[in-house]
Amino acid sequence: MxxxxxxxxxxxxxxxxxxxxxxxxxxxxxxxxxxxxxxxxxxxxxxxxxxxxxxxxxxxxxxxxxxxxxxxxxxxxxxxxxxxxxxxxxxxxxxxxxxxxxxxxxxxxxxxxxxxxxxxxxxxxxxxxxANSVENIEFNSKNIEKILMGELDQMRMRYDINVTVRQYLSRISGKTAQLFALSTFSGASQSKATRFQVRNAWNIGHYLGMAFQIIDDVLDYTSSDDGLGKPVLNDVKQGVYTLPLIYAMQKHPSEFQPLLEKQLDMSDEDLEQLLVLIAKYKGVEQAFTLADKYTKKALREIKKLPAGAYRDQMYELTSSILKRNI
Amino acid sequence: MxxxxxxxxxxxxxxxxxxxxxxxxxxxxxxxxxxxxxxxxxxxxxxxxxxxxxxxxxxxxxxxxxxxxxxxxxxxxxxxxxxxxxxxxxxxxxxxxxxxxxxxxxxxxxxxxxxxxxxxxxxxxxxxxxANSVENIEFNSKNIEKILMGELDQMRMRYDINVTVRQYLSRISGKTAQLFALSTFSGASQSKATRFQVRNAWNIGHYLGMAFQIIDDVLDYTSSDDGLGKPVLNDVKQGVYTLPLIYAMQKHPSEFQPLLEKQLDMSDEDLEQLLVLIAKYKGVEQAFTLADKYTKKALREIKKLPAGAYRDQMYELTSSILKRNI
Structure with missing residues (x-):
């Protein structure tokens, strides 16, 4: 294996x-x-x-x-x-x-x-x-419901050039952070951790999930699949506007509008032009800054846990997966 | 409402x-x-x-x-x-x-x-x-799993001219009877019925679900959607071979083979010809006979329940929905 x-x-x-x-x-x-x-x-x-x-x-x-x-x-x-x-x-x-x-x-x-x-x-x-109890399952199914609501939201907001940072965060909170939070929560709650620790665990998952998804979304603008050095831009091609674009758009919406209005008909030059605009308004940098904030919050929460080898591992793992270059 | x-x-x-x-x-x-x-x-x-x-x-x-x-x-x-x-x-x-x-x-x-x-x-x-207990939920999710297995089976057996009656019954048992059985089972088990009665309830749902699906499948060959009197034949058009066809095919497979091999390319004449063959080998009658058997089994199980107005209603409802003409 x-x-x-x-x-x-x-x-x-x-x-x-x-x-x-x-x-x-x-x-x-x-x-x-x-x-x-x-x-x-x-x-x-x-x-x-x-x-x-x-x-x-x-x-x-x-x-x-x-x-x-x-x-x-x-x-x-x-x-x-x-x-x-x-x-x-x-x-x-x-x-x-x-x-x-x-x-x-x-x-x-x-x-x-x-x-x-x-x-x-x-x-x-x-x-x-x-499961320990019916309550535990109920909790889980309510969470899974939220995850699906995040997916439905994402589709609803496709091609919406007025999407706000707040809407974006709410969407990734459902789509990604919820499942990470559910993971740390489920682990903690079955170990008979205190109420405080369980909430603590939930927060760790939530913050790291937020950071993880923001970084993942940034990579769509900065990394290439084919080794030719061209960014993938899958999201924007599908009308899913993520944080680097949203931040940049906020600075000067009218510069983006004519490009994005083409939706599925965006040419390679249009995409090129979009990247230039995002660079001009520092969308990627700003997104990374927010990811860093979430990473720090996650690490701070981890430090509140009872000491132990597991905590050190969690700290190390979180630092390493949320490094910008992966 | x-x-x-x-x-x-x-x-x-x-x-x-x-x-x-x-x-x-x-x-x-x-x-x-x-x-x-x-x-x-x-x-x-x-x-x-x-x-x-x-x-x-x-x-x-x-x-x-x-x-x-x-x-x-x-x-x-x-x-x-x-x-x-x-x-x-x-x-x-x-x-x-x-x-x-x-x-x-x-x-x-x-x-x-x-x-x-x-x-x-x-x-x-x-x-x-x-739910009363975790066991109840576990039971339910295992059942839902079986329902989905029925759907997957149905797709797997599309266009399979060697499909047997046994495979058909196993498929509708998962796809339809399972959910009916789950319904009667869930009702009974939450009412603190005896173990015997709960099993009884399960059987009622299973048998009536089997009869219900067979009749539903027969209707695809005998009733029309558009009032023009032409059978719908949706199933066979999608490669889903149901009981009337399977019974008829068993009598003389080689007569059916050249028609069904055309799969999506079956013409209206081919479909007409298929109906003639099914009539010739009494596929519909034989399917109805099996549906009747299941209906009788369901009714027999209902009679075993403790007497009460609910039992009479269940008996009447079951008789009426499993009449051939609905």
């Missing part, structure tokens, strides 16, 4: 994450063995497993650390993440994910829709067979 | 079903008010509400009849049904459902995928806020 090399620096976590993958693999049984294989390939295609990792670390906050239960809950969170990825790929018509063909490009969107649904159920199945 | 006129004959159930719709309506809050309206229109567009009705009736089997809880669980079941319908419409590219435009034809498949996901979560949210 091949994990992302980043985990070589965390041997304990590496062992646990391998068990998370085994748990997930065991719970997925699709009669169509081709689809099953594809789902399992996706599991092993080197996703970073950040959400389960944070759940595992947070499960060591309280006095009642039950390794098996922690691994199960971490697995449920990754399955949920996979379900949303598969449905996102249907929506975005993405040809590949983690370097392998997406379910929908290989088997049609029909399979992809139902396979995503199936994984949602697997998530609830794992959760309910390991 | 307009319910299907069939409920006029059951005033108590009618009142309860109206409260089920109110519960569902309250639990659905989508920021995009247009989509919310569309989802709510779908709720009120005169679906038969059979699944919640059976859950409500079954909730009167045991001694502990809690009306509020019964209504909540019935609502969760209908929401689950709606979620699968919305995703089915995405998969089938259906333009309308219950006479109103489908979510995906009106807002795009993107919205439809996420709206279905959202309703899945609403279902779990309602269930978990009213």
């Amino acid at each position: 091949q994990l992302h090399p980043m985990w070589d620096a965390y041997p304990n976590l590496q062992t646990d994450l391998k068990d998370v993958l085994t748990t997930i693999e065991k719970s997925i049984q699709i009669r169509d063995k081709q689809v099953e294989k594809n789902v399992k390939d996706l599991i092993h295609a080197g996703g970073k497993l950040l959400r389960p990792a944070y759940a595992l670390l947070a499960a060591q906050i309280g006095p009642d650390h039950d390794r098996d239960r922690a691994i199960a809950v971490a697995g449920a969170l990754e399955v949920l993440h996979m379900a949303t990825l598969i449905h996102d790929d249907v929506v975005d018509d993405a040809p590949t994910r983690r370097g392998i063909p997406t379910i929908h490009s290989k088997y049609g969107r029909n399979y992809a829709v139902y396979t995503g649904d199936y994984l949602f159920c697997i998530c609830f199945k794992i959760l309910s067979s390991h | 307009q319910l299907h006129p069939m409920w006029d004959a059951y005033p108590n159930l009618q009142t309860d079903l109206k409260d089920v719709l109110t519960t569902i309506e309250k639990s659905i809050q989508i920021r995009d008010k247009q989509v919310e309206k569309n989802v709510k229109d779908l709720i009120h567009a005169g679906g038969k509400l059979l699944r919640p009705a059976y859950a409500l009736l079954a909730a009167q089997i045991g001694p502990d009849h809690d009306r509020d809880r019964a209504i909540a669980v019935a609502g969760a079941l209908e929401v689950l049904h709606m979620a699968t319908l919305i995703h089915d419409d995405v998969v089938d590219d259906a333009p309308t459902r219950r006479g109103i435009p489908t979510i995906h034809s009106k807002y795009g498949r993107n919205y439809a995928v996420y709206t279905g996901d959202y309703l899945f979560c609403i279902c779990f949210k309602i269930l978990s806020s009213h």
Whole structure:
């Protein structure tokens, strides 16, 4: 089983994450063995497993650390993440994910829709067979609802040139930070951590999720897929306006309007021009500054946790994944 | 609030079903008010509400009849049904459902995928806020998993001319009977019915679900949408081979093969020819005979329940919805 090399620096976590993958693999049984294989390939295609990792670390906050239960809950969170990825790929018509063909490009969107649904159920199945209480599950389903509201919001705001920073933050809070917060929360709450610590854990996930998504969105403007040095610009091509663009637009909306109004008909020159404008108004720098603020908040919250090796690992992990260059 | 006129004959159930719709309506809050309206229109567009009705009736089997809880669980079941319908419409590219435009034809498949996901979560949210125990939820999510397996199976077997009666029954057992069984089961188990009665309730739902789906599938060969008297034949056009065809095919496969091999290219004459063959080998009659068997099994199980007005209603309802002409 091949994990992302980043985990070589965390041997304990590496062992646990391998068990998370085994748990997930065991719970997925699709009669169509081709689809099953594809789902399992996706599991092993080197996703970073950040959400389960944070759940595992947070499960060591309280006095009642039950390794098996922690691994199960971490697995449920990754399955949920996979379900949303598969449905996102249907929506975005993405040809590949983690370097392998997406379910929908290989088997049609029909399979992809139902396979995503199936994984949602697997998530609830794992959760309910390991949850402490009904309250815990209720909490989880309310959260998952918020995650989906974030996705619906994102679609609703496509091509909206009046989108505000506040709306953007609310959207990524639902779409991304919610699942990270759910991960650290679930870990902490099952370990019988104090009420304060559980809230603490929730905040860690929330802040790091915000920073993570902002950085991810910035990378769409700054990094290239093909090695030719050209930024990907997938978001803006799909009408999803993220923080660097929103910040820049605020400075001088009328300069952006004629470009963005073309929507799907934006040419390569238009995109080039957009990058020039974003650079002119320092959209990327400003976005990084906000990401840094969230990172610092996350790190500050981590320091409030009871001391221990797990806390040091969480601190180190958070610092390293939120470095700008990854 | 307009319910299907069939409920006029059951005033108590009618009142309860109206409260089920109110519960569902309250639990659905989508920021995009247009989509919310569309989802709510779908709720009120005169679906038969059979699944919640059976859950409500079954909730009167045991001694502990809690009306509020019964209504909540019935609502969760209908929401689950709606979620699968919305995703089915995405998969089938259906333009309308219950006479109103489908979510995906009106807002795009993107919205439809996420709206279905959202309703899945609403279902779990309602269930978990009213469930007796974690075991109950676990049971439910395992069942929903089976329902989705039925959908995946159906797609896997598209255009498979070797599909057997057994495979067909296993598919509709997952796709349809499972949700009916879950409805009667959930009703009974929350009413503190005995273990025997709960199993009894499960069987009722299973048998009536089997009969219901077989009849529904037969209607695709015998009834017309447009009043012109031409059968719809939606299933066979989409490569979904149902019982009348499977029975007829078994008699003389080689007569069917050249027609069905054309798959999407079947002409109107080919379809006409297919109907002739199915009539020749009495596929429809044989399918009705099997539906009757399941109906009788369901009625026999209902008679085993403790006597009461609810039992008489269940018996009458089951007899009337499984009459061949609806």
